[in-house]
Amino acid sequence: MRRGCAALSVIRGSFINDLGELQRIQVTICQLENNPRGEQAQHLFQTSSSVAEMQRRSSEIYDMVIQKRAEVIKKMNEGTNIISVLQNTLINERLYNWKNQQKLAQVGVPFDNRDTVLDEIQLEFEFLAEQNFQLHTYTCWMLDLLRRAGPNFHDNNAQTTASNLQTLLDQLSKLIFVLVSQSFVVSVQPEPVLKTQHKFMTEVRLLIGDKLGVRQHLANTSVNVKIISEEEAKMLSANQLNQKDIKSVGTISSDFEKLIIDERGHRFAAKFNNSKLTRIAHRKPPPKAGGATDIKTRAPGSTDIAAVPWSDLSAILKHKFSIFTGAKRPLMDHELAYLSEKLIVPNMTDQKPITFYRFAKVLELFNNLQLKMFLQQNLREDANFSFWEWFFSIMQLIKQKLLKFWDEGWLVGFISKNDASQAMLMCEQNSFLxxxxxxxxxxxxxxxxxxxxxxxxxCRIEDKHLQ
Incomplete structure (x- = not known):
């Protein structure tokens, strides 16, 4: 790209010099033609021949200018397209996957190299920012050359070239806008369920560093944290709501921090270490809030309540179980299969992913009569609790009172009443389960x-609450 622009500059300079000389000679010819003399006739003929030669040469040079313009713009378009593809991959794959892993880590999935991967992603953001800046600079330079050229250069080719360059400039500006806006990420997420009067820690980070020379503009910039409703969060992420129209539904102490750059000029970040949630409207009890967090963890980037397949949800429940209870023995496949029977309708042709409403058993929201009857049957028609509330209470029971029984395998736990009865009938008297x-x-x-x-x-089975 640099060689192409340099060659174009040299050819353009040569053309301008020749054009100036040609104009000077043409003035001389006009003077000779107006005042002809005997000895000047031969000189006039020679000068006219020189003009014809210079016109031919100038025409060739200008053709080369047009060719080089086309070559440079083609290269710049190719470079812009490459930047667009790389940027799309970086944002929609690399950063997307990192955010997904970050969400999974909140429910217990290991993500030990979180900071290392984010540093690598930042290097890619910085690289694309630099490449965009260089192309932007070259484009502005070429536009400036065309605008500063004399009227002799304002032909159709020059106008077409200027129009193409302006289109390219607009495209680069949009790309850098998206790159910068997407580079502002929550590098450290707070706990998925926050309680009032409890401190939480979070961090936001700008992944382009100081590559665009923004340090002086961000020297006194503060980052604010606000609690907003889920509905407004969806609208905001879909660009359907202006920031000034957002209403806070809670109060946070120490809700702003300055954006600080490290000594290497590499990391722009704002850390919130002493923030506290002091008030929030429409609170959910911890079990329900945790359920909402777990099922939505499987849909990063979604602006609506997630609908996830059982294979994904079961993996989350398995990690959640181990982290919450502290159990050494994880949920086994046959135990997960028992849990799936509470949510998946057998022999149902239209087997759809599990939504949050289905997960939380909000029966009045179901239009599918077969599914509604199934959920009532599997969690009892008179039960006033959801699948998640039932599962969460089991985790609490194991953690508080039955952890040793579970780890030692003395507690069968996840087995249907019918299967338990059939198994015990094969056992000796005084056996229990x-x-x-x-x-x-x-x-x-x-x-x-x-x-x-x-x-x-x-066999006899009785329900007992442990005191």
Whole structure:
């Protein structure tokens, strides 16, 4: 690109010099023609021949100028297209995947190289910012040359070239706008469920560093944190709401911090270490808030409530179970299969991903009668709790009272009442089994084998709340 622009500059300079000389000779010819003399006739003929030669040469040079213009603009278009492709990959794949991993880490999925990966992403942001700046500079330089040229240069080719350059400049400006706006990320997320009067820590970061010379403009810039409603957050992310129209639904102490750059001029960040949520409207109890967080973790970038397949949701529940309970024994495949029976309708042709409403059992929102009846049947028609509330209460029960039983394998736990009865009938008398009740939250069902009056093994299962 530099060589092409330099060659164009040299050719253009040569053309301007020849054009100036040609104009000077043409003035001389006019003077000779107006005042002809004998000895000047031969000189006039020679001068006219020189003019014809210079006109031919100037025409060739100008053709070269036109060719070089086309070559340079083609290269600049190719460079801009490459930047666009790389930028799209960086934002919609690399950064998107990093944000997804960051969300998964909030529910227990390991993400040990979080900072290292983000540093690598920042290098790519900085590289694209530099390349865009260089192309932007070359484009402005060529436009300036065309505008400063004399009227002899304002032909159709020059006008077309100027129009193409302006289009290219607009495209580069849009790309850099998107790059800069997407480079402002939450590098450290707060806890997914915040409680009032509890401190939280978060950090925001600008991934372009000082590559565009923005340090002096951001010297006294402050970053504000605000609690807004979920509906407004969706509208804001979809560019359907102006920032000035956003209404706060909560109060945060220490809600602003200055954007600070490190000594290397590499990292622009604002850290919130002492912020505290002092008030919030429309609070959700921790179990329901946690459920909303877990199911939405599987849909990064979504502006609506997520609908996720069971394969993804089960992986989140498995990690959540281990992190929350502190259990050494994770959920096994057959236990996850039992959980899936609470959410997935068997033999249903229209098997759709699991939505938050289905996950939380908001039955009045279901139009599908088959699905509604299934959920009522599997979590009991008279039950006033959701799948998530039932599962969350089980995790609390294990963490607080049954952790050793679970880790040692003494607690069967996730097994249906029918399967538990069938298994115990194969056992000797006085055998017993503990499973999690699906009629009460936070309770276990204790099944035991006894002999009836006819000498036959029988099974009885009773629900118990542990005190």
């Amino acid at each position: 503990m499973r999690f009740s699906d009629t009460l939250t936070g309770a276990i069902s204790i099944g035991f084998v006894y002999e009836d009056e006819n000498g036959q093994n029988r």
